[in-house]
Amino acid sequence: MNRYIKIKKLAVGVIASLLLLSTQSFAAQQGHLKVTSKAQKMIVVNNNGQKAYKFVPATKILPGELVQYNTYFQNIGNQPANNINIVNPIPKHTVYLPNSAQGKNTNIVFSVDGGKHYGKAGTLKVRDKTGKIVPARPSDYTHIQWRYNGNLAPNVQQAVAFRVRLL
Amino acid sequence: MPQTPHTFASNSIIEKIAHTVVHTKTVIATAVCLLYLGSPSMAIAQGVNAGTEIQNIATVTYEIAGEDQSPIESTPVGNSNPGVGNGSPTMFRVDRKIDLTVTGNNDANVVPGETQSEVTFTLTNEGNDTQEFTLTPEAAVVSDDFDPANCSYEVTAISGTPLPGVVIPTTGNILLGPDQQASIAVTCDIPVVSGGSLLSSGDTSLISLTAQAVKNSDDSMTTETSGVDTAENIETVFADDQGTDDANRDASHSARRTYLVSVSATPPTLSIEKSIVSFLDTNGGTTKTSGTEVTYKILVTSSGTGSINNVEITDPTPANMTYKPSSIILNSTNQSDANDVADNTDFGISIANTATIKLGNITAGSTQEIQLTYTIN
Numbered sequence: 112m113n114r115y116i117k118i119k120k121l122a123v124g125v126i127a128s129l130l131l132l133s134t135q136s137f138a139a140q141q142g143h144l145k146v147t148s149k150a151q152k153m154i155v156v157n158n159n160g161q162k163a164y165k166f167v168p169a170t171k172i173l174p175g176e177l178v179q180y181n182t183y184f185q186n187i188g189n190q191p192a193n194n195i196n197i198v199n200p201i202p203k204h205t206v207y208l209p210n211s212a213q214g215k216n217t218n219i220v221f222s223v224d225g226g227k228h229y230g231k232a233g234t235l236k237v238r239d240k241t242g243k244i245v246p247a248r249p250s251d252y253t254h255i256q257w258r259y260n261g262n263l264a265p266n267v268q269q270a271v272a273f274r275v276r277l278l
Numbered sequence: 279m280p281q282t283p284h285t286f287a288s289n290s291i292i293e294k295i296a297h298t299v300v301h302t303k304t305v306i307a308t309a310v311c312l313l314y315l316g317s318p319s320m321a322i323a324q325g326v327n328a329g330t331e332i333q334n335i336a337t338v339t340y341e342i343a344g345e346d347q348s349p350i351e352s353t354p355v356g357n358s359n360p361g362v363g364n365g366s367p368t369m370f371r372v373d374r375k376i377d378l379t380v381t382g383n384n385d386a387n388v389v390p391g392e393t394q395s396e397v398t399f400t401l402t403n404e405g406n407d408t409q410e411f412t413l414t415p416e417a418a419v420v421s422d423d424f425d426p427a428n429c430s431y432e433v434t435a436i437s438g439t440p441l442p443g444v445v446i447p448t449t450g451n452i453l454l455g456p457d458q459q460a461s462i463a464v465t466c467d468i469p470v471v472s473g474g475s476l477l478s479s480g481d482t483s484l485i486s487l488t489a490q491a492v493k494n495s496d497d498s499m500t501t502e503t504s505g506v507d508t509a510e511n512i513e514t515v516f517a518d519d520q521g522t523d524d525a526n527r528d529a530s531h532s533a534r535r536t537y538l539v540s541v542s543a544t545p546p547t548l549s550i551e552k553s554i555v556s557f558l559d560t561n562g563g564t565t566k567t568s569g570t571e572v573t574y575k576i577l578v579t580s581s582g583t584g585s586i587n588n589v590e591i592t593d594p595t596p597a598n599m600t601y602k603p604s605s606i607i608l609n610s611t612n613q614s615d616a617n618d619v620a621d622n623t624d625f626g627i628s629i630a631n632t633a634t635i636k637l638g639n640i641t642a643g644s645t646q647e648i649q650l651t652y653t654i655n
Binding site for chain 1: 330340343350351353354355357359360365367368373507515517
């Protein structure tokens with residue numbers, strides 16, 4: 112009888128640890144960074160005769176209007192993160208606004224082939240309608256990549272941004 | 279271990295320079311080999327259709343202590359769950375822009391009394407949703423010399439492929455997709471007299487056409503959205519300009535055309551005379567007795583220049599006589615007595631016991647000859 116109880120206890124223990132194991136493997140994993148993408152609509156306003164932008168929530172947007180995307184990345188781990196790369200495809204139905212990609216401490220490169228290859232703005236080439244190789248325009252960009260220089264210390268948050276026009 | 283040659287993680291100046299060199303080489307190589315076939319997705323002129331979701335996801339790769347980590351995708355509120363597919367797009371829906379333009383095309387030179395004179399307009403849907411439009415011609419425009427009457431419109435053609443259910447021509451509302459255009463003919467009757475005096479050369483009448491967006495592609499009524507905007511909902515925004523006879527941002531647009539009267543220097547005149555051509559009695563003679571057939575000739579002559587419209591000749595049966603069936607001859611052509619559209623001639627149908635000959639519009643200077651026969655009772 113005692114032996115049976117022991118076996119039973121053992122079985123329960125095994126099942127319990129298996130359950131624990133499976134729970135761990137199915138639970139949402141925690142990475143070291145938290146990544147957030149926010150969209151804001153840009154409105155041109157007159158600021159004492161100067162053209163300025165005002166940012167409002169991206170709730171009412173019509174064709175032709177401008178949207179700024181901010182990508183926040185925060186180190187939520189306890190070790191510094193390095194070699195950070197942020198890749199953002201230009202959203203479908205929008206076109207990249209020239210010189211709008213920004214990010215402190217980053218090198219910014221662009222792709223015109225769906226993210227296969229990247230190069231600095233001004234170095235990329237595309238074929239025009241006649242098949243001739245011509246310099247790419249910002250509206251040809253398909254992806255943006257920010258290469259963050261240096262370490263991102265624990266708890267530190269940084270952001271990169273770019274702007275598009277809704278087609 | 280770094281997987282990518284583009285390493286900027288080092289703090290060492292020497293390493294930075296080394297990496298910069300590597301990077302520059304890569305860029306040169308990239309610049310030469312980058313051949314991208316085709317053009318980026320082209321949008322229609324009026325922009326992305328209302329309701330389209332615009333989605334954005336950023337993906338971050340990084341290292342911890344020199345070890346590659348699983349990529350992390352963005353979400354609108356922040357995500358730290360690594361792995362492709364664990365992010366979610368930051369999304370907004372393209373809202374509905376109501377925009378339209380009516381332009382006037384052809385004016386019309388008219389003569390007093392002219393009917394169904396046509397001026398033309400074009401309506402363009404400059405919004406980003408399919409809209410149903412009402413069309414309203416307005417003749418009573420102030421600051422002109424006269425007002426035409428009996429105005430109506432017809433959509434005579436549309437650009438591109440008609441949307442399902444759209445049949446052209448139509449005199450009803452018209453459904454247009456973004457960028458689609460409708461050609462519209464407005465016809466009115468021109469009066470002879472206005473304000474107690476005859477129309478004269480140089481008199482003008484303005485005719486206005488207003489189009490209004492009334493229904494959206496999802497069958498909802500076209501009203502401007504009020505209240506709190508959301509990224510998820512499709513808000514309706516009026517973005518139309520002011521037309522000649524409507525306001526700014528009212529889902530309507532309008533334009534005007536002109537009827538210009540030109541009265542010829544030698545106005546057309548009309549004269550009519552009736553004479554007897556022959557008598558034919560029952561014996562083949564020319565006596566005027568019971569049963570004798572009397573054939574009359576009605577001569578309609580016009581002079582001057584221009585045209586005379588809606589000319590209609592009626593000849594009541596003379597007393598003590600009876601109409602001889604099928605005896606009407608117009609310009610040597612036998613006419614039927616039925617009220618048909620073939621010859622616009624009848625007996626006793628338009629008006630009882632009367633011959634009616636509708637000559638319609640005749641050119642000044644022409645002559646019309648009608649013959650018909652009555653029998654003495």
